[in-house]
Amino acid sequence: MARSAPHDAKPDGDRRAPKRPKLAVWKFSSCDGCQLSLLDCEDELLAVAEAVEIAYFLEATRARIRGPYDVSLVEGSITTPDDIRRIQKIRGQSRLLVTIGACATAGGIQALRNFARIHDFVTAVYPTPHYIETLATSTPIHDYVPVDLELRGCPIDKHQLLELLSALLNGRAPVLPTHAVCVECKMRGVPCVAVAKGAPCLGPVTQAGCGALCPAVGRACYGCFGPQESPNCSALAATLKAGGLERRQIAHAFRSFNAGAEAFRRESEVHD
Amino acid sequence: MTQRTHRGDTAGNDAAVLDRDGLAALIAGLSAAGFSVIGPRIADGAVVLDEITDIADLPAGWRVDQAPGRVETRPADPDAPPHLFDTVLPAQGLKRYLYPPRRRLWQADRDAAGGWHLSDEDAQPPPALAFLGLRPCELAAVAVQDRVFLEGPYADSDYAARRRRAVLIAVNCTRAAATCFCASMGTGPRATAGYDLALTEIPDPDAPRFLAEAGSDRGRALLADLPQRSADPTDRAAADAATAEATRQMDPANGGRAMIGDVADLLRRTLDHPHWDRVAERCLGCTNCTLVCPTCFCATVEDETTLDGATATRWRRWDSCFAVGFSYMHGGSVRREMSARYRQWMTHKLAHWHDQFGVSGCVGCGRCIAWCPVGIDITAEAQAIAASEER
Numbered sequence: 001m002a003r004s005a006p007h008d009a010k011p012d013g014d015r016r017a018p019k020r021p022k023l024a025v026w027k028f029s030s031c032d033g034c035q036l037s038l039l040d041c042e043d044e045l046l047a048v049a050e051a052v053e054i055a056y057f058l059e060a061t062r063a064r065i066r067g068p069y070d071v072s073l074v075e076g077s078i079t080t081p082d083d084i085r086r087i088q089k090i091r092g093q094s095r096l097l098v099t100i101g102a103c104a105t106a107g108g109i110q111a112l113r114n115f116a117r118i119h120d121f122v123t124a125v126y127p128t129p130h131y132i133e134t135l136a137t138s139t140p141i142h143d144y145v146p147v148d149l150e151l152r153g154c155p156i157d158k159h160q161l162l163e164l165l166s167a168l169l170n171g172r173a174p175v176l177p178t179h180a181v182c183v184e185c186k187m188r189g190v191p192c193v194a195v196a197k198g199a200p201c202l203g204p205v206t207q208a209g210c211g212a213l214c215p216a217v218g219r220a221c222y223g224c225f226g227p228q229e230s231p232n233c234s235a236l237a238a239t240l241k242a243g244g245l246e247r248r249q250i251a252h253a254f255r256s257f258n259a260g261a262e263a264f265r266r267e268s269e270v271h272d
Numbered sequence: 273m274t275q276r277t278h279r280g281d282t283a284g285n286d287a288a289v290l291d292r293d294g295l296a297a298l299i300a301g302l303s304a305a306g307f308s309v310i311g312p313r314i315a316d317g318a319v320v321l322d323e324i325t326d327i328a329d330l331p332a333g334w335r336v337d338q339a340p341g342r343v344e345t346r347p348a349d350p351d352a353p354p355h356l357f358d359t360v361l362p363a364q365g366l367k368r369y370l371y372p373p374r375r376r377l378w379q380a381d382r383d384a385a386g387g388w389h390l391s392d393e394d395a396q397p398p399p400a401l402a403f404l405g406l407r408p409c410e411l412a413a414v415a416v417q418d419r420v421f422l423e424g425p426y427a428d429s430d431y432a433a434r435r436r437r438a439v440l441i442a443v444n445c446t447r448a449a450a451t452c453f454c455a456s457m458g459t460g461p462r463a464t465a466g467y468d469l470a471l472t473e474i475p476d477p478d479a480p481r482f483l484a485e486a487g488s489d490r491g492r493a494l495l496a497d498l499p500q501r502s503a504d505p506t507d508r509a510a511a512d513a514a515t516a517e518a519t520r521q522m523d524p525a526n527g528g529r530a531m532i533g534d535v536a537d538l539l540r541r542t543l544d545h546p547h548w549d550r551v552a553e554r555c556l557g558c559t560n561c562t563l564v565c566p567t568c569f570c571a572t573v574e575d576e577t578t579l580d581g582a583t584a585t586r587w588r589r590w591d592s593c594f595a596v597g598f599s600y601m602h603g604g605s606v607r608r609e610m611s612a613r614y615r616q617w618m619t620h621k622l623a624h625w626h627d628q629f630g631v632s633g634c635v636g637c638g639r640c641i642a643w644c645p646v647g648i649d650i651t652a653e654a655q656a657i658a659a660s661e662e663r
């Protein structure tokens with residue numbers, strides 16, 4: 001894997017980003033929601049723009065600065081042959097490549113196609129299907145190129161994005177815990193909705209990062225941050241079943257934004 | 273301070289009888305003295321500890337029932353005796369007030385000359401809190417955390433400051449939930465120590481009242497200011513009978529719950545027992561049991577910086593032995609298997625805590641049983657290991 005050296009990287013392999021590192025934001029198959037999380041950093045946006053040189057970010061500016069880039073944020077999944085060529089080129093131009101969001105890290109909601117036949121979709125949707133050049137699957141970026149860091153979520157959490165940028169700028173490891181959502185839920189003091197209301201909460205198998213957004217408003221986590229570090233999906237599925245969920249509902253619970261994430265995919269297939 | 277109360281014996285205490293006006297006066301008096309009163313409230317379909325400003329904030333007419341993996345909060349039957357405190361335990365205890373989930377340890381600011389200015393911990397004094405309605409198991413848990421945080425060479429100054437200011441007003445238990453097993457842990461259902469005031473609710477439909485006992489000078493002073501009458505033998509007998517009922521409910525002979533005897537020795541000799549793998553099949557590694565446990569104290573530290581690098585902050589936040597990263601050392605995590613993580617939790621609570629702190633790390637509150645999303649039951653797991661040994 002050839003990686004271009006940043007223009008002023010320290011020779012001793014210091015991973016600290018240089019002064020005003022060049023940041024690029026790339027889009028593959030996705031809804032743009034994760035990119036918008038960056039624009040959503042309203043209070044911090046000026047500080048971000050001061051700290052990094054935004055070299056490529058079509059959602060924000062038409063200006064394009066040529067690579068190489070110190071940091072590439074990549075949104076979206078790989079769904080076409082052209083995507084594969086493009087991500088390889090981006091990897092070659094990027095010192096650090098960070099995937100952002102469920103599409104880039106797990107294939108996104110469009111990975112539902114992986115469980116069906118692509119031909120059926122293409123012929124159902126397009127009047128002239130032979131114009132469509134697409135892959136049979138929607139898959140994460142890390143299936144094609146090495147990825148340095150992942151930000152999970154559909155969409156990502158802006159605090160995690162700022163934490164990542166701040167860590168890179170200051171030469172420290174970002175704080176991105178991989179434990180369950182339940183940790184954040186208990187830190188917030190939310191009474192567990194699974195226990196108190198019998199809600200089908202996926203928090204115990206889902207990675208933290210959202211701040212337990214859904215349980216905090218009284219509803220079940222639906223797993224948009226993907227599997228936690230050691231997900232016991234079969235144990236949770238058994239409890240969902242005991243709580244009255246049908247087979248199909250259990251399959252659907254694991255088959256949403258992170259349908260393509262290994263642990264969720266396997267569990268959804270068990271109940272398919 | 274002399275410790276005068278003895279379990280099941282309320283004779284000879286600084287005891288008085290309060291009616292509901294007396295309780296309202298207690299809340300008002302604490303507020304007037306500058307305390308935030310923290311007590312049980314209904315919120316989000318459960319009972320939580322939160323600020324109360326009035327007796328009407330208390331969960332009058334509510335009832336909580338618990339089972340492994342299930343906590344049901346509902347209005348009590350209309351013909352049930354008039355309880356203010358029939359909601360057993362809140363979802364989390366006062367741990368989050370004395371030992372907050374996230375706390376700044378220090379902050380460093382860079383000045384114009386490029387030097388660093390360090391500010392140590394939070395400068396403000398901790399809030400003045402008065403806890404109302406603490407269960408006896410909760411008081412026992414505070415005593416356990418006192419040993420952890422206040423004794424030995426590494427006392428926690430923030431915990432100490434919060435603890436010193438806190439007023440602890442207990443309510444003895446007159447009904448045990450199906451998850452409670454304090455009787456077998458020697459921590460309840462009647463508080464014997466560690467409180468400023470202890471109340472026992474006497475839900476007499478004709479005269480709902482509380483037997484109030486002072487356990488400290490601060491408690492005696494609080495009590496002296498309240499409208500009251502002195503306790504007579506009828507009041508004492510009613511209070512004794514009410515807490516005896518909770519003890520009866522926890523007796524395994526009546527279908528109640530208890531921790532097996534000698535559990536510490538049992539666990540010390542069964543570290544390689546196949547049962548750990550069987551629990552691991554069900555355990556989600558979600559950390560709920562540890563974070564709702566009133567004695568678990570584990571934390572990690574996290575660093576934060578501003579984008580421009582001018583300010584760096586170090587935080588302490590709750591952590592759990594169920595998180596893989598908890599046992600991370602150079603090269604990886606030591607407890608990767610779920611079985612190893614569950615075993616760490618259970619053996620620490622029930623066995624190794626004794627070696628470390630001279631007391632059990634479990635006070636029998638049953639929160640880990642009730643609030644486990646899959647209903648894993650620390651008393652049942654202990655029984656299962658014991659039973660397999662006998663075979």
Ligand code: SF4
Pocket residue numbers: 181182185186190191192193194195201202203204212215220221558560645
């Ligand atoms: S509500 Fe969901 S995320 Fe929160 S503790 Fe319960 S299972 Fe975990």
Ligand code: SF4
Pocket residue numbers: 561564565566567621633634635636637638639640641650
């Ligand atoms: S181990 Fe369970 S029962 Fe024991 S004190 Fe902790 S939460 Fe309560």
Ligand code: SF4
Pocket residue numbers: 562567568569570591592593594616617618620621
């Ligand atoms: S049981 Fe786990 S989380 Fe609780 S105190 Fe022990 S090691 Fe810490």
Ligand code: SF4
Pocket residue numbers: 554555556557558559560561562594640643644645646647648
């Ligand atoms: S025992 Fe229950 S609450 Fe504790 S980590 Fe396992 S599943 Fe979660």
